[in-house]
Amino acid sequence: MKLTDTRRLTGPSLLLDGPGAIAEVACEDAQARPLADAWETHLRALCRAVGWPAPHTAVRIYSGGASLAFAAPTDALYAATEINETAVGAAVATLGGDAAAALEGTGQMHPTGDLIASVRDEQNPALLALEQASGPRGVPFLWDDDEASVGLGAGSQTWPVTALPSPEAISWDAVRGIPTCIITGTNGKSTTARMVGAVVRASGAVPGMTSTDGVVVGSEMVERGDYSGPGGARTALRDRRVEVGVLEVARGGILRRGLGLPNASAVAVNNVDEDHLGDYGIDTVPQLAEVKFVVAKALGEGGALVTNWDDAHCRREGQRLAGPLAQRGAHIVWTGMTPEALPEGPAVSVVGGWVVRRGASGGWTRVVEVTEIPAARGGAAKYNVRNALTATGLSHALGIADEHIARGLGDFASDVETNPGRGNVFRVNGATAWIDFAHNAHGLRALVETVQALPATRRLVQMSHAGDRSDREIRAIAHTLHALDAAQYVVADMPDYLRGREPGEIPALQRDTLLGLGVSPEAIQEAPDPASGVRQALAWAEPGDVLMLMVLARREEAIRAIREAGGVPA
Template identity: 35%
Template sequence: MTERPALPAPLSAVLAIDEEFPSPTILDSRRLTGANWWSDQPGAVLEVRNANGNDRRALERWPREVRVLCDALAWPHGAPNAQPHGALSVCFLTAPLDGLMTATTVAEQAWVRAEVWVRSQDGDAEATAWLSTSLSAVIDALRARYETERAPLSAACAVVASAAQRGCSWQLDDDIVSIGSGVHGLSWPLTSVPAVEQLPWYTVSDVPVVLVTGSNGKTTTTRLVAAMWRAAGKTAGLSCSDGVYVHDDRGTRELASGDYTGPAGARLVLRDRAVQAAVLETARGGMLRRGLATSRARAAVITNISADHFGEYGVESLGDLARVKATVARILEPTALLVLNADDEHLRALGAALEREHAHAVAWFSRDAEHPLVQRGVQLHGYAAVVCAGHLLLAEHGVWGDLGAVQDMPMTLNGLAPHNVENALAASLTASVAGVPYAAVHAALRNFGGSTHDNAGRMHRVVLGNVTVLVDYAHNPDGMRVLGATAMAIPAARRLLVLGQAGNRDDAQLVALAQAAWASARYDRVFLKEMPEMLRGRAPGEVTQVLRSALLEAGAPPDAISAWPSELEAVRAALAWAQPGDLLVLPTHAQKEAVDALLGGLQAQGWRAGEPL
């Protein structure tokens, strides 16, 4: 016998969404303030638990209930959709920008009504009576909520609408509305937005905006594209997993420190009046939680697709992940190109679908100079990047140019880091289609990676006397395989790996990470690191135990594995273990700044293996 959902609480409690959801099957309800996986319009998304057969009928009913409520609010409702994704289902509806909080309530109330409708179809008289008597009260409450929400946003939404009509970008959060971007942008607190007719529209436009997403290589590609803009003489703003920065010929200004790959970091860059070009690392989580921060971009790149974060927000497969990453294409300017990796099978499929649907034109990069997608892309659009005979070649307007030997580019570690060759291809092509001159692309490739500050924490080689340390951000199986291949290309007497992972990956992903690490290189020791800052629901020691078991299953000797209570302590233990000629491989995540400070201090004092730390 299937369990019936409980009837909703009294209406006053149902609408108190700040306290709890009105149905126990609701897992999450949130607003999306920009283009997103489901639409190029803002809206609301509801996640519900798949528990029994009633869920399917409720999912099918939910769009109808949404349309009834949206019609009562006089909202255009597009095509609300509800789809099952493994253990949960995801329901989405578009909504006006001034009613997104109300839209989350619409989504929740529609779901409650859909669940109760299922009961009514099964002959529950109480459910039938509730459906017929509650609708007017629900609508009245939603109308009141919408009026309260829209009042302080009316001026901001008028400015946004006018900006969109004029082909300018906009950004809106809980406190500030902006139009245009960088040196050509204007911003106001929501409490003091001027009337549309009072704005100096002749001063408002957009700086070039580049979005960088993918599974691996995002931060390196973001930093390199920004370096190419700087080589072109532009003040470049960038947001990435390490912070938000503005770079010009006088140096670097840090606007924020930490992981800023979501909308908050993007808005910091776009609202800075010094910025002449913006490069925004754009992570999956921010797109799924809030949507994109801005409404317009000059170029976008997806570096690659790798298994990670499955089971979150309805993402269950590599195909799902590719489509989520493709959200960046929703805000591309009409003549812009989406840059994709022709060597990634999931991006080949994505590119084919986008072109088949006439959604976006694609420019391809590849390590294979003869790749048919590259050749076709040059014929159609004139742009591509490849490796040929050890040189990086870039096509612009159908003409190929030589950007130099790969082994002469510092970021490739003399050609030993193959994934950074791929990142160089991605950045060069993306910068080119965004408008960076060829000479500036060339100049940046000759220099980027030569300084320890260019790409901190990403395949960063530190020589401490007679010990080599390789610092990277590898955090999924593909990243770990690339890191291992690079480690094997560097001569060493012995090799040690520090290994750990955040707790929001399931056991299968932890096992895959450990297996990839052990299979990709011959490590003499593996130091497992606990990361208390990143347990994310796991018990202390749980992640390291799963990794240890997976390493043993993969063939690692028990005496080669040890565990340490923090990332920094594992790194210190690795340095204490080191002997002359050793290579220490250190993927750092939780305590990057502390690890960088330790390594920098040891390098400055001329530390050598065997000396005290």
């Protein structure tokens, strides 16, 4: 038995509906249930010792381990992790194990007196008072180690956690929430969020958007980097310019910390497929789907879950959640490419070349022609048609009029400025270069379908991958892209993302896979990095060729190479 991780949960998560602490323990399958039972016994005793009531606990047992979580006060979560570590160690000892060895490198046993002191030192009564005053008033409350805020965006006020006002000192009429949506899924999160952002701008409001590329307020990038976690949500939603929140949320953030926004007007799950399996005991796609659909915990009265009827995992989770959502006054908006296949009720689909939506009472309303959505490439980019369906459902749930939805989707070009690395297309000396960030089989299948529809004299495919994926996943990428039946393949290394691999190891795996599929050695080039691969592809290309370039790193350098070769947006 070994403690592998201990951390705070700062928002709704897979196991809890609010803040708490969670421990991950690796153990033999037969040890998991006895360990969990012993942990709960010791946890209750420790909570009693520090003056806390009997905790709400949650246990998830998986192959090779268990997640052990309990709800804890917002102002004492670091102390809660120490309590959790100690409870795990005591449970290991109860089962005859070595507690010190089990906790070594990750946690430690804490004497009861030290735990009492930790709780006392961390407590912030003013923070709890503000949190408790916000709830009954229906005012959103956000907090972190440094700041706390009531209200969102243009209706927010923020203070240092060391200088919080009393609830009586706050003018509650001056603070309020704003419309907000949360978007997750295996693929299409960033594009969908940017589509909704374009719609919000078309409506005349200022969006605050978070994604794996950064935080954008209006059209200004205020922070660069991966801001798809709770920190990004707080950054966007504390900016007083923001009138609508549009938050991309990734699987990792949900598992590590929970949702950064506990309440939202609408949430969406685009799709669920194999990606990032193996973290925190999430080993199967159905388990991954449960993680994605944690976003539904943010919905209350009038809220909408927008999800994909055509995706089996989304369909199953949506059907599972329909009853609980209805009890909270929320509802599901189904999206799908085949309108007659959709169940009754709110939905978004395509009819006669139009994106259409349907309310609870039935009857389709036209919103925008597919050919008027640049990102859809005349309908050839079906994955972006699907993203547009989700964006339409979310935008309507946010209260935005159809005319503004149509204008926003029409304004969204999906070029390197508006949607970098997602379906950016260039004309280069008579050839077509399609650059994308897709990095899993699900996303690549959608791209292959799109690129196959483009007329081409010859095709070239460039591929690469980060080193933290399994050999099977890396080979699967090559297998998926082989379906394009290209005349030339470029396998590029990713020296900035080896993550434990040797230089050249990933290109060798992909080259070996292609050779096994019958590709001749002469049809495979190797490149030291993605940008160099793009240069090699451009040197090979002739008029009429189509280049499908998977650029997962050094994207700006790759775009620069295309422009220096005379490339212009197509």
